[in-house]
Amino acid sequence: MIGIIGAMDEELAILLELMEVEKDIVKADMHFKIGKLDNKNIVVVRCGIGKVNAAICTQILVDDFKVDKVVNVGIAGGIGKDVCPGDVVIGTALVQHDVDATNFGYELGQIPRLDTLEFKCDDNLIKLARKACEGNLDHKCFTGKIATGDQFIASVDKVRWIKETFGAIACEMEGGSIAHVCYLNSVPFVVIRSISDNADNGAHLDYDKFQDIAIKNSTNILKTMISEM
Numbered sequence: 001m002i003g004i005i006g007a008m009d010e011e012l013a014i015l016l017e018l019m020e021v022e023k024d025i026v027k028a029d030m031h032f033k034i035g036k037l038d039n040k041n042i043v044v045v046r047c048g049i050g051k052v053n054a055a056i057c058t059q060i061l062v063d064d065f066k067v068d069k070v071v072n073v074g075i076a077g078g079i080g081k082d083v084c085p086g087d088v089v090i091g092t093a094l095v096q097h098d099v100d101a102t103n104f105g106y107e108l109g110q111i112p113r114l115d116t117l118e119f120k121c122d123d124n125l126i127k128l129a130r131k132a133c134e135g136n137l138d139h140k141c142f143t144g145k146i147a148t149g150d151q152f153i154a155s156v157d158k159v160r161w162i163k164e165t166f167g168a169i170a171c172e173m174e175g176g177s178i179a180h181v182c183y184l185n186s187v188p189f190v191v192i193r194s195i196s197d198n199a200d201n202g203a204h205l206d207y208d209k210f211q212d213i214a215i216k217n218s219t220n221i222l223k224t225m226i227s228e229m
């Protein structure tokens with residue numbers, strides 16, 4: 001069973017049209033839609049925005065639906081002048097940029113008493129995602145670190161701080177907590193985000209314009225990945 005998480009309905013709308021939904025189970029006010037796509041068993045769910053919603057959702061997927069792997073798709077803000085709206089970022093690792101326990105000797109972003117700063121995405125899922133990007137001339141595909149926090153980042157200074165501090169090339173609000181839960185449960189995962197805006201290169205006002213394009217691009221990659229799983 002493949003678990004697929006998006007934060008918003010619009011991030012999953014295309015995928016839900018493509019899949020054959022067999023059941024709709026509601027838990028924690030989330031609709032877990034079970035069915036098939038390309039003859040693969042999948043469960044698709046909108047978790048809602050933010051780290052707590054995403055963590056609750058991921059643990060339900062693990063406990064109740066026994067997922068073998070988790071894929072988080074959706075949109076994100078790009079970081080760096082080369083990452084533009086419509087481009088796709090495949091996460092290699094996730095870090096939570098809003099965690100600060102440095103007064104206790106931890107690195108910025110590290111959760112106290114956890115043995116890692118970053119949550120690394122599964123190598124095989126990264127390879128599948130990169131393969132799904134091959135030959136696509138409509139947008140560029142990047143692999144790199146993604147930063148997560150319970151903040152919508154619109155400040156150029158904050159974006160550049162995230163880049164300098166964590167080396168991230170995208171930021172969003174759910175992936176880090178999904179990665180955290182998967183790490184604790186030893187479930188392979190990957191985060192795939194298509195860029196809707198970029199405050200760092202002047203595209204911070206283009207969110208509405210590029211949102212639909214970004215969602216289409218990440219969904220196309222996910223569909224190709226599922227067919228190869």
